[in-house]
Amino acid sequence: MIPVMPPSGYRGLSLWHDTIDPIEPRAALGADLDVDVAVVGAGYTGLWTAYHLVTADPTIRVAVVEKEVAGFGGSGRNGGWCSALFPASLTRMAAERGRAAAVRMQHRLHDTVAEVGRVAAAEGIDCHFDQGGYLAVARNPAQLDRVRAEVAEHHAWGFGDEDHRLLDAHEVTQMAGVSQALGGSWTPHCAAIHPARLVRGLADAVERRGVTVLEQTPAVEVGSRRVVTPHGTVRAEHVVLATEGYTPTVPGRRRALAPIYSLMTATEPLPESTWAQIGLERRTTFADNRHLTIYGQRTRDGRIAFGGRGAPYHYGSRVAPRYDRDERVHASLRRILVELFPVLDGVTFTHAWGGNLGVPRDWFPSVHHDRHTGLGFAGGYVGDGVATSALAGRTLAAMIRDDDPDELAALPWAGRTSRPWEPEPLRWLGVNAVTALMGSADRSERRTGRPSRAASAFWSALGQ
Incomplete structure (x- = not known):
């Protein structure tokens, strides 16, 4: 159990807490x-x-x-x-x-x-x-295959283009200037x-x-x-x-x-000249279609708030404030964001934070x-x-x-x-093995352009 935090510490929890009025506990x-x-x-x-x-x-x-x-x-x-x-x-x-x-x-x-x-x-x-919707970008052939399959699946269930629409590379870059975009999908429901x-x-x-x-x-x-x-x-x-x-x-x-810990980072407020190259005028949320989840948004005050997985699961399902930050993961997130939007090279990142989310055994x-x-x-x-x-x-x-x-x-x-x-140490071994598998699958797909069989087998085993 984590200790009760003094009021002065709440502002440092995240960008979001740092940009609201100071919190006075009830x-x-x-x-x-x-x-x-x-x-x-x-x-x-x-x-x-x-x-x-x-x-x-x-x-x-x-x-x-x-x-x-x-x-x-x-x-x-x-x-x-x-x-x-x-x-x-x-x-x-x-x-x-x-x-x-x-x-x-x-x-x-x-x-x-x-x-x-x-x-x-x-x-x-x-x-x-x-409500600017959600843009999923494909940046290699394996990701493009998954995007096409996901849109086709939703259409097979009776959801049309008004709910899930396949985009070509030009349509993607009209929404967001993501590098190396091959295509993507968009849904208004975000x-x-x-x-x-x-x-x-x-x-x-x-x-x-x-x-x-x-x-x-x-x-x-x-x-x-x-x-x-x-x-x-x-x-x-x-x-x-x-x-x-x-x-x-x-x-x-x-x-x-x-x-499971998910970590985030945020840029300084960006000038309009930079936003002219990035896009996201409607604050459309964005990610690419990798296995190890990433996610980003344009904030109202002109930043990019960007996060993703990759932090380790801690033995015994431990939860502690020291796990909210991991420089290795935060550095990786900053690098990925610059890969998506090269115009951000050299920009200042002002915030780094994280927190845990709950994952059931069957997802x-x-x-x-x-x-x-x-x-x-x-x-x-x-x-x-x-x-x-x-x-x-x-x-x-x-x-x-x-x-x-x-x-x-x-x-x-x-x-x-x-x-x-499962009881420990099986839980620790299993959860961290899945994180490693997804990271390895993404590297393989980026290198070869072919879908990862190991990642596909994992999602199939979950019934997804």
Whole structure:
């Protein structure tokens, strides 16, 4: 368990925390408390759950218990992609509940992107929401093969060019001046946001609606009908665990999710002459189609915020502030960004940070609620959690209230649980081996132009 951070340290968590008003923690729990719903974790999942509960029923008593402050974890540090991306494929979702349910899930994810923007506007949350879509660029023949296959797959499931469109090299460079582009794809179902502004704004919004947000209040025990903290016990009919990448720090949950670190860097604000060569006028989010994920956006203040995987998994699912930065990975990210946009050679990088995200054993997020015990959970987004968590919170609220006119509980991720990760040292060996495999596959594809058989076999084994 990480120690509670002093308020002065929150600004240094990320670019996003450094560009909002200084954070003053809310009051901690002062005594035992009785509510209807207790939520552990003041990130996107917990706050969206609280939001949908109290907007559906203003009389419901909700308390959110947070070890640090709202937005301390991945919700405040991520790449700022509010997207309809989902780590499990349509084929994998269909295996759970059938083809129609898989298609309905994807449509729900599409709709949720815009819904996040509508709620933010309605609640006065200036989270820099700009829905410029997502551009996936192919920079070698292997990546181009995958882009074509992904677009063809979506078309086979009934989604047309208005949802997923194949681009040639010229169309790509009209959107973004990415070097060596052979082609790509574009989907409108993604917005660039300032993630800390969104999560902090959500905390304010639920508080205005009567939710009790308790910060700097660690949960030392989470069980049926109660959350125990050093300051007292919160008793509730329903308890929601919304701790995502910190879930392994909760007693009894060490193998539920693997906390994988994703790191980010950001440039100084760039002059208009540089942006004229880069493009991204609509703040379209961007990546190339490599296996070891990268992701970037143009910020409202004219920077590029850019991140990716490659940091090691730490033995025993350990989570610690010292893992938020890794100079080897940060140097690699800076190098990759300059490769994508050579005009950035020599630019100053002002921020480097990171955080953890939750990965389930089968790469399939889940949302579930047990009416017998009152325990609920949502998470395991594998880094695609900004919009996904909003849909998860809405689904959990419907399950808790036992009022589900939109049949959210019939979606493929509802009511399921991923099997636990293997015990150590198998978990450490397996997760880090996959990271090494993906990096090796990308190097091989860059060198030969041929798809990596090893990477293809891995994704096939996951049912993707």
